[in-house]
Amino acid sequence: MDNVLTAKSAISSPSDVKEVATFKRLATRTETEQAGKTVTVYVDDQPVEMQPNDSAAAAVLTSGLRYGRTTTVGNSARAPYCMMGVCFECLLEIDGIENVQGCMTTVQEGMRIKRQHQARELSGR
C-alpha cells in the first residue's frame, strides 16, 4: 500500500504539461526474478527509469507527461488507450523512427522516445 502515492493536484499552471501525479509502480517481484536491472530511456530527452519488460508507452505514462501525440486532423492530444496494439493511439517516435506503436515496443537501455506532434502519415509500425 505504501507504494501508492496519493495524487498531487492537477496541472498547476496551464503551461505545465508535466506533473507529479503519474502512473505509479507497485511492489514488484524480487530483484532476482525481475532481472534486478532497470533500464534508462529518454522521453522527450528526460531520463526515465523503467523495468526491462515495460513498454515504451508505459514509459510515457510514468514520465509524468499526459499525452503522447497530437493528431494530424484536429491537433487533439492523445494518450495510450488499449495497450494491446489495436487503437494506434500510442504512436511515438522511437529511436528516430516515426509512428511506432509504443505499447508493442519493449524498452531498451538508452532508447529515445519522442512525442509526435501532428505526424504526417504512417510509415512504420
Add this chain to the structure above:
Amino acid sequence: MNTTASLSIETQQNPNAAGAQSSYDLVIIGAGPAGMSAASTACQHGLRVALLDEQPNPGGQIYRAIGQTALQDEKVLGPDYYAGRQLLADLHQALDSNNAVTQGLLHYFSGSMVWSIEQDQSVCFSQQTFAATNSADSENSGSPVKQTSQTNPMATSNTSRRINANKILIATGAMERPVPFPGWTLPGVMTCGSAQILLKQSALAPKMPLVLAGSGPLLLLIAAQLHRAGVEISAVLDTTPKGRYRKALKYLPGALKNLPLLKKGLELLLELKQAGIHYEKHVTGLKALSCSDGQPSVKAFDPAKPDMQPIELLQQVEYSVNGKIHHRPCQTLLVHQGVVPNVQLSRALRLEHQWNTLQQCWAPEKNTWGRSSHADIFIAGDGGGIAGAKAAEYQGRIAALKIAQTLGYLTEDQLLKHAEPFRSLLDKQQAIRPFLDQLYQPADEFLTPADDTLVCRCEEVTAGEIRAIAAKGIAGPNQTKAFCRSGMGPCQGRMCGLTVSNLIAEVQGKTPEEVGYYQIRSPIKPLTLEELADLAQ
C-alpha cells in the same frame, strides 16, 4: 534445433538458414490460451508447428506476462490469472525437443505481427529482430522464459518473413469493445483492459483520482484487482441498464451449469461493497470532460509549439443517475463494455462472418471443430466468439486434434476419444454465455452514440457525420470511407467498425448483418518499404 528448443524467443534470424524450417503442418497465430494449448496439443501428436505472436512473451492478454508477472503480491490478480502457468509449462515442454512427450516440433516466433496470409497459405509476418549479442545464449537450459527476461534483446529493426502452412489456426483473441462516448479520446481515458495489462506486465497503477465506468464482469474484476493492489478507486459507475437482470433471467438455467463462475461474479460485487468503494448503478449520460466544474477548461500548452492551440486533457467525469447529473474529478477514467472478437485477420482473409445479436458483434463462422468457411483455416478462442479463457483453451485443443486427424496424425477414433473430455468442459463454459451476454449487453448510448461523439478516433469523424452519410442511402460502411475517411486511419477501422455498421443500420432501418462491415485489406499492420523489400529477396 537445440537453440530453438531452449529459448522461448525464436532466435533464427534467417528462416532459410541451415536447420531452419519454412514449412509447417500448422501455423498458429496468437499465443493466448487458445494458441498455447493448440500448440502443445498439436506438437504432442507429432505435428510440426509454428506459433506466431505479437507480444514478446506468450500469454495473450488474459495471461499477459504470465512467465514474468511484475506484481509481487499474487493475491492482486488472483488464482484465475496464475492458472495460465500450466499452459506456459506445457508450451515449454513442447518447445523442448528432447522431451519424450513431444513428438513433433514447435517453433515459437515472438514479437511477430502477421500482416498477410496469401492464397497459397503462406503467412507473411514482420518480426522484431534482435542484436546478435543475446541471441545464441542457450547454455543454461533452465526455464526458457526466465532466460529471455534476463537477457534483454535489443530490438534493432523489423524483418519481414514468409513461412508456409498446411493448416492455419487463427487464435488472435478478443479486444475490448471500443466505447464511443463524448470525450473518450481525451488523454486519461483508457480501457479497463489497458490498466490490467499495466498491472500484469509492469506493476503500474493508474493515476488518481481514478474512476471506472462501464458494464460487465471484467469491470468488477479489474476494480477488485486495483483495490487489492492498494489503488484508491473514487467510484465505479455501472452502466448496465435497468431491467437487464429480468431480461437475462430466461437464460439462468444455462448459467446454473457453471455455478462456480456465477459465484465468482457475486463474490466480486461483495468484495467491492465490503471495500467501501463508491458504486453507482444504472449510470447513464457518461461524459469525459476537459474542464473542471464551473471552472474554465483546464488546458495545457505544448512548450514545443507555443502557437498551437491548447491541449485538452481529462479533468472530470460527468454522469447521470435517475436523471440527476453528477460530476467527479478524475485523472484516469477506465472504461469497459465487454470484449468482442478481433476480426481484423479473419476479415482480411475474406472468411464468412456472422452477426451475433446477443453479443452485439461479428464473429467468423466455424463448425464444432473450429473449422472456418475456408477448409484449411481454423479458429479457436475468443476471436471466434466470446466465451472466455477456459473455453479458448479447450477450443484450442479441439481444433489442434481435428487438424492432427485431418493431416493423418490421428485416426478418426483417436480424435473422438481425445476430444471428448474437452467438449464437455467447453459446454459448461459456453452454457453461461447467453446469460452474461444478455445481462451485460452495452446500453444504446454506447452502441449508437449521440451525434457529437467522435466515432472514428483516427480521422476524427463524429456519429452525426456517419448518420448524415447513411441518410443519403449509401450501400454500406465501405462508402463511408470514401465520404469521410472513417476507418482509413492507422487502426484500419478496428476502433470504429462496429459503431459505423450500427449507425448505418439505425438510420436505414436495417440490421447490422444487412449493412455489413468494412472490407479489410492486407497488410493489416502498417509496413515499411524495407520490410516489404525483405520478401523480394
